[in-house]
Amino acid sequence: MNRYIINRFLVAIPTLLTISLVVFVVLALAPGDPMGELATNPAITAEVRENLRRSLGLDRPIYIRYFKWAIAFIKGDLGYSFVSRTPVRDLILQRLPTTLWVVGSAYGLAVLVAFPLGVISAIKRYSIFDRLATTFAFVWFSLPTFFTGLLFIIIFSVQLNWFPFIYKSTLKVTDWPSFVAQIQQSIMPVCVLGLYQGAMLMRFVRASVLEQFDRQYVRTAYAKGLSQFAVVRRHILRNAMIPVVTLVALDIPAVFTGSLVTEQVFRVPGIGALLIESIYRSDTPVVMAITIVYAMLIVLFDLIADLIYVLLDPRVQYEK
Structure with missing residues (x-):
């Protein structure tokens, strides 16, 4: 029984990784920008928006962003919301x-x-x-x-x-x-x-x-x-x-x-x-x-x- 449970968890790990990869790529390629709401704010300049994008890692390639997210998730870190800057765990x-x-x-x-x-x-x-x-x-x-x-x-x-x-x-x-x-x-x-x-x-x-x-x-x-x-x-x-x-x-x-x-x-x-x-x-x-x-x-x-x-x-x- 214990061996069966271990095998099931070993199969579940690549399954979850595949799901996460597919969802991450779809979200990255989908239309929309988390900085879009700041575009209508006249107090936020283009330079500030670019700095925010850089601080969130949105200027990096998709695969780098995914690997950073996956490593953080394995460590138990769900990251921060792009919009509210609140820990995702708290939300x-x-x-x-x-x-x-x-x-x-x-x-x-x-x-x-x-x-x-x-x-x-x-x-x-x-x-x-x-x-x-x-x-x-x-x-x-x-x-x-x-x-x-x-x-x-x-x-x-x-x-x-x-x-x-x-x-x-x-x-x-x-x-x-x-x-x-x-x-x-x-x-x-x-x-x-x-x-x-x-x-x-x-x-x-x-x-x-x-x-x-x-x-x-x-x-x-x-x-x-x-x-x-x-x-x-x-x-x-x-x-x-x-x-x-x-x-x-x-x-x-x-x-x-x-x-x-x-x-x-x-x-x-x-x-x-x-x-x-x-x-x-x-x-x-x-x-x-x-x-x-x-x-x-x-x-x-x-x-x-x-x-x-x-x-x-x-x-x-x-x-x-």
Whole structure:
């Protein structure tokens, strides 16, 4: 097992380096200039802008800039933002709690909705409940999050005036009223993102559980006189969760990237909003850091999924 984990990390290193190289070259060749905002400032002369460009290393060739960034990143130095001159680490840490709160709550909602609906739909297949759950899943999965987000704002903020339609980044949870306000402003982005992910996960859970009902071991369990609840709990779920674990593990990083649109719609000051702002401003250090963090999350949760296989199915062994 230890050898397998080491090999996976050894494979992940060139993968991450390749991703970082591709992203860095694309950003370097893309139109846009981090010094562009200074061009409209009459107090900043061309000589000052050139000195700033030289101090940021923007006058050097792409490959030199990339190697300097890669060496600094390996040492744990994420660099400084070209625009705000703030350490990139500080910018990410400022936005991270908000993203974790929204994304974590959304995926928790997705799991709470998807697993019971998926299992019950598989048990009661072709029933009214199954048709309603399937319709719910298809509707929510077919609608993009920016549309449902705007729909939520129109209905629950503009018409009913239940929730604020803009996320207040200055709100600090210090007492019970502020905690309630935090919950109120989080409900709509959490529901939009959570129901979208839950719809996709529910269909996958249903298909995975339904596939197990026709297996020989299930018919044997019924022949022994076990109740349906016992068969589902002790036999079907354990085997059905193996492919679901893969989806859940790989879906968690996807929720972070998928929250980009939701954060923009509700003005949530998370990492996604920071990434969009940095792309507009050609702030390469910030974009590179967030991109690599997303890539590392995918590699990490892919490894976690493989390790959970062993817990769910003892027959799975990793020799290499």
